[in-house]
Amino acid sequence: MPTISDVAKEANVSVATVSRVLNNHSSVRPETYERVHKAIEKLSFEPNMSARNLRRNETRVILIVTPNITNPYYAHILTGIGDRAREYGYSALIYNTAGNEAREKEALEMLKKKKADGAILLACNVNSIWIREYADKYPIVHCSEYIPDLDIPRVSVDNYKATQDVMEYIIELGHKRIATISSSNNYISTHLRLKGYKDTLKKHDIEVNNDYIVLADDEYSFKSGKAAAYKLLDQKIRPTAIFCISDTIALGAITAAKELGLQVPKDLTVVGFDDVDDTTKFHPYITTVAQPCYELGEESFKILYDCINDTKDMNKEVILSHKFVVRESSAPFVKRYHEKV
Amino acid sequence: MPTISDVAKEANVSVATVSRVLNNHSSVRPETYERVHKAIEKLSFEPNMSARNLRRNETRVILIVTPNITNPYYAHILTGIGDRAREYGYSALIYNTAGNEAREKEALEMLKKKKADGAILLACNVNSIWIREYADKYPIVHCSEYIPDLDIPRVSVDNYKATQDVMEYIIELGHKRIATISSSNNYISTHLRLKGYKDTLKKHDIEVNNDYIVLADDEYSFKSGKAAAYKLLDQKIRPTAIFCISDTIALGAITAAKELGLQVPKDLTVVGFDDVDDTTKFHPYITTVAQPCYELGEESFKILYDCINDTKDMNKEVILSHKFVVRESSAPFVKRYHEKV
DNA sequence: TTCAACAATGTAATCCATTACATATAAAGT
DNA sequence: ACTTTATATGTAATGGATTACATTGTTGAA
Numbered sequence: 001m002p003t004i005s006d007v008a009k010e011a012n013v014s015v016a017t018v019s020r021v022l023n024n025h026s027s028v029r030p031e032t033y034e035r036v037h038k039a040i041e042k043l044s045f046e047p048n049m050s051a052r053n054l055r056r057n058e059t060r061v062i063l064i065v066t067p068n069i070t071n072p073y074y075a076h077i078l079t080g081i082g083d084r085a086r087e088y089g090y091s092a093l094i095y096n097t098a099g100n101e102a103r104e105k106e107a108l109e110m111l112k113k114k115k116a117d118g119a120i121l122l123a124c125n126v127n128s129i130w131i132r133e134y135a136d137k138y139p140i141v142h143c144s145e146y147i148p149d150l151d152i153p154r155v156s157v158d159n160y161k162a163t164q165d166v167m168e169y170i171i172e173l174g175h176k177r178i179a180t181i182s183s184s185n186n187y188i189s190t191h192l193r194l195k196g197y198k199d200t201l202k203k204h205d206i207e208v209n210n211d212y213i214v215l216a217d218d219e220y221s222f223k224s225g226k227a228a229a230y231k232l233l234d235q236k237i238r239p240t241a242i243f244c245i246s247d248t249i250a251l252g253a254i255t256a257a258k259e260l261g262l263q264v265p266k267d268l269t270v271v272g273f274d275d276v277d278d279t280t281k282f283h284p285y286i287t288t289v290a291q292p293c294y295e296l297g298e299e300s301f302k303i304l305y306d307c308i309n310d311t312k313d314m315n316k317e318v319i320l321s322h323k324f325v326v327r328e329s330s331a332p333f334v335k336r337y338h339e340k341v
Numbered sequence: 342m343p344t345i346s347d348v349a350k351e352a353n354v355s356v357a358t359v360s361r362v363l364n365n366h367s368s369v370r371p372e373t374y375e376r377v378h379k380a381i382e383k384l385s386f387e388p389n390m391s392a393r394n395l396r397r398n399e400t401r402v403i404l405i406v407t408p409n410i411t412n413p414y415y416a417h418i419l420t421g422i423g424d425r426a427r428e429y430g431y432s433a434l435i436y437n438t439a440g441n442e443a444r445e446k447e448a449l450e451m452l453k454k455k456k457a458d459g460a461i462l463l464a465c466n467v468n469s470i471w472i473r474e475y476a477d478k479y480p481i482v483h484c485s486e487y488i489p490d491l492d493i494p495r496v497s498v499d500n501y502k503a504t505q506d507v508m509e510y511i512i513e514l515g516h517k518r519i520a521t522i523s524s525s526n527n528y529i530s531t532h533l534r535l536k537g538y539k540d541t542l543k544k545h546d547i548e549v550n551n552d553y554i555v556l557a558d559d560e561y562s563f564k565s566g567k568a569a570a571y572k573l574l575d576q577k578i579r580p581t582a583i584f585c586i587s588d589t590i591a592l593g594a595i596t597a598a599k600e601l602g603l604q605v606p607k608d609l610t611v612v613g614f615d616d617v618d619d620t621t622k623f624h625p626y627i628t629t630v631a632q633p634c635y636e637l638g639e640e641s642f643k644i645l646y647d648c649i650n651d652t653k654d655m656n657k658e659v660i661l662s663h664k665f666v667v668r669e670s671s672a673p674f675v676k677r678y679h680e681k682v
Numbered sequence: 683t684t685c686a687a688c689a690a691t692g693t694a695a696t697c698c699a700t701t702a703c704a705t706a707t708a709a710a711g712t
Numbered sequence: 713a714c715t716t717t718a719t720a721t722g723t724a725a726t727g728g729a730t731t732a733c734a735t736t737g738t739t740g741a742a
Contacts, residue, residue: 001455003728014692019730027690046454050395051728054697059391061402061432069420070618075411082410082435091402091434091457094423113387114342116432222622251622277411281563281592282623345699355722360700368720392698395727 002043011039022047049089062090062304063119065107067099067219072276073293074122077143080297081120088305090117099123099185099218105130111138118304121145125186139307143300144291145187153307155299155318159189162289162322163196163243166271169324170241171204174333175269179212179239181228181249183220193245193273212239216249225252233260233268240268240333247272247279250286254329265331275325284328292320343384352380363388390430403431403645404460406448408440408560413617414634415463418484421638422461429646431458440464440526440559446471452479459645462486466527480648484641485632486528494648496640496659500530503630503663504537504584507612510665511582512545515674516610520553520580522569522590524561534586534614553580557590566593574601574609581609581674588613588620591627595670606672616666625669633661 004022008015013036020028021036028036039045053060062085066074078094085092093116095107104124110116111134118139124131126147134140135152142154170178180197183190198208214231217224225248232239233256244250250272254264262268264284272279275290299318306314345363349356354377361369362377369377380386394401403426407415419435426433434457436448445465451457452475459480465472467488475481476493483495511519521538524531539549555572558565566585570593573580585591591613598609605611605625613620616631640659647655 004730005728015729016693016731017691020691023730029690032690046456048395048728049456050391050400051697052730054389054391054395054699055728055730057697069410069423070413070416072411072413072416075413075416078435079410079437083437086434086436091432093427093432094419095427096420096424115387115390248622255623278619278622281589281619282596344697356699357701357723358721361721364700370720373720389698392727393700395729396698396700398727 001048002045004045004047006043007036007039007045010043011036057114058308059115059117060090061093061116062301063093063095063107063110063116064122065095065097065104065119066122067097069094069096071219072278073274073291076276076293077122077297077300080294080299081143081301082297084298084301088301090301090305101128104128108134108138108140111140118308120300120304123187126188126191127186139304141300141304141307143296145189148188151316153303153314153316155296155303155320156189157289157291157296157322158319159192160196162273162324163193164200165322165324166243166273166289167197167200169326170243170269170271170330171200171206173241173269173330175241176206176333177209177212177237177239178206178241178243179209179214179232180243180245181214181216181225181232181253182245183218183249184215185218190245197243211235216244216246216252220246220248222248222252222255225249226256227252229253229256230260233257233262238268241330242268242270244270244272247274247276247286247288250288250329251278251282254282254284254286264329266334269330269333271330275323279327287327287330288325290323290325292322295320342389343386345386345388347384348377348380348386351384352377399649400456400458401431402434402457403642404434404436404448404451404457405463406436406438406445406460407463408438410435410437412560413619414615414632417617417634418463418638418641421635421640422484422642423638425639425642429642431642431646442469445469449475449479449481452481459649461641461645464528467529467532468527480645482641482645482648484637486530489529492657494644494655494657496637496644496661497530498630498632498637498663499660500533501537503614503665504534505541506663506665507584507614507630508538508541510667511584511610511612511671512541512547514582514610514671516582517547517674518550518553518578518580519547519582519584520550520555520573521584521586522555522557522566522573522594523586524559524590525556526559531586538584552576557585557587557593561587561589563589563593563596566590567597568593570594570597571601574598574603579609582612582671583609584612586614588615588617588627588629591629591670592619592623595623595625595627606670607675610671610674612671620668628668628671629666631664631666633663636661 004015004018007018018036021033069075097103120141120143122143124145132150142152144156146154182194201208214228216228242253250270253270257264257268264270272286272288275288279286345356345359348359359377362374410416438444461482461484463484465486473491485497487495523535542549555569557569583594591611594611595605598605603609613627613629616629620627620629
């Protein structure tokens with residue numbers, strides 16, 4: 001491996017000049033610049049990152065704190081982060097926390113220990129305000145989930161608006177008995193989706209029925225989605241539509257409906273959220289809100305990069321647009337002879 | 342951030358001694374060792390990795406070359422690698438290649454440029470012998486796929502044996518008309534599974550029928566699995582069992598069967614491979630071969646680590662054991678009135 | 683013409699941990 | 713008692729890039 005001083009010799013200049021060329025300093029004469037570049041290419045020189053990092057006091061490593069990359073939603077985001085990071089010469093330290101706060105803290109301690117230049121947090125409870133003390137000192141970006149009122153840079157979709165879209169659509173279809181399967185977790189998205197659900201009902205003068213709000217588990221597991229749907233469908237007056245806050249839950253709901261002899265969408269409309277890969281693996285394909293996961297990842301890296309480099313006028317909050325996609329699991333409400341309402 | 346010389350001062354020794362303590366050199370007196378350790382703890386000193394890496398000429402970065410982390414199979418492996426890597430102070434550079442050879446080469450060029458200490462390749466065509474020239478010079482480990490005859494260290498399951506297990510089971514159930522959905526890709530696992538399929542049939546004096554061997558696409562997509570199943574089930578003499586080389590394909594096959602009015606497993610036995618998350622999301626739950634993905638990942642990191650550190654007597658080939666799990670998609674063959682055979 | 687101001691480049695210190703080599707002290711051998 | 717050997721620790725060079733400061737050369741103003 002050639003070093004900067006090999007290049008300097010080759011180009012007949014000092015190492016300082018080579019370094020200036022490398023870092024695009026203005027004070028280098030164009031012809032010198034040219035000469036150095038030729039030397040660099042001739043020797044196919046690549047600056048030694050350890051040396052540069054040592055001198056610049058950076059690591060070129062970013063931390064990705066995620067509950068679980070095995071979840072395709074996070075995997076897509078991770079791909080976006082990874083592609084952009086690589087492009088900028090960063091590598092990733094992936095911390096799987098399984099939602100465990102102790103491990104989240106352990107992860108962020110890496111920043112203190114200077115093992116990473118910054119962190120992207122993929123899932124974060126609204127009450128984790130302890131993150132502030134890290135965010136005050138180190139570059140941290142929230143991706144998709146965030147903590148309200150703590151103005152930590154973030155990128156996400158507009159969960160409230162997306163839910164409104166869903167609910168307006170379901171109401172438009174003529175449904176009145178609309179339930180939701182939310183989650184026991186404490187994510188901002190969960191809160192916003194629930195609020196969107198309630199607010200839109202109220203807006204249309206439909207009473208919010210607490211029996212129609214049931215919770216799946218923290219990780220939106222298929223199983224818990226199915227169980228939640230059972231709770232809804234076992235009621236005397238069944239809902240005719242269910243808004244699920246994730247596709248996996250929606251899948252669970254559809255399975256539950258089938259087991260109860262209900263046809264989706266004929267007897268029950270089911271809408272999901274996220275649009276991960278499973279939505280079109282089985283009929284009925286799920287009507288859902290598509291999130292731009294890859295772009296969420298890309299964007300969070302960009303913001304983190306700006307944070308690390310103290311870019312002026314950087315974006316502190318990026319909202320990417322979602323897309324509501326109507327597929328097969330939703331249909332107009334039809335009053336049937338046995339219906340009481 | 343305290344440095345090694347701060348520690349030296351605090352402990353009243355030279356930096357060399359501190360360094361010796363840090364690296365567990367034998368020649369340090371126990372009481373000195375103790376004193377230095379106290380100083381380290383008092384200042385909560387952490388060695389600066391850039392400086393260490395510069396001096397030691399290493400990066401502490403490993404390359405993970407994968408077609409697509411979005412695939413849960415790879416995601417699980419990645420989690421295993423990641424957890425182990427972090428433990429040893431390595432971070433990961435994830436290269437998504439989408440199976441593109443140019444991008445695979447681009448990835449391995451990082452080794453030449455000293456941007457990573459070694460690489461783990463997650464999917465690799467059997468004919469990619471160009472990898473040898475990198476493997477000769479740099480630490481490279483194959484995980485789950487590999488190139489035969491090129492003795493590059495690797496970890497995988499015994500695909501041939503696993504397929505034998507599956508086939509023996511299906512034959513045991515009384516099936517004679519057994520088809521397989523393989524893939525157009527060029528992975529060693531694909532070849533071995535096909536060979537296992539054929540060999541076991543022959544062993545039981547069942548003729549190999551080429552009409553019963555159809556291919557899904559390279560990525561085992563659901564869609565292509567479904568299409569392949571249609572090809573099998575449209576034949577005059579239908580198979581009564583299908584061995585699919587992936588669960589997603591199996592899922593596709595089950596969907597195709599349903600669409601054709603066949604019940605799984607009553608009318609058709611379907612067996613998958615991998616045991617990723619989807620296998621128990623829908624009934625019938627899929628009978629499949631469970632791969633220890635996380636452990637495959639862990640093990641590959643360990644081997645790579647040994648390669649990087651020239652460990653003597655390291656394992657060059659690790660075969661982890663698979664587990665054949667019988668669930669709902671397989672059942673004994675029952676001769677029906679309309680059956681010709 | 684002379685000096686200030688600036689442009690272009692060079693010299694050397696710096697980042698921090700590692701390690702070859704040097705030194706000092708103690709234990710062992712004759 | 714005196715050299716030899718081993719043990720424990722220190723000094724200083726090293727890895728490669730960056731950058732404050734120094735130097736040289738050039739241009740323009742007075």
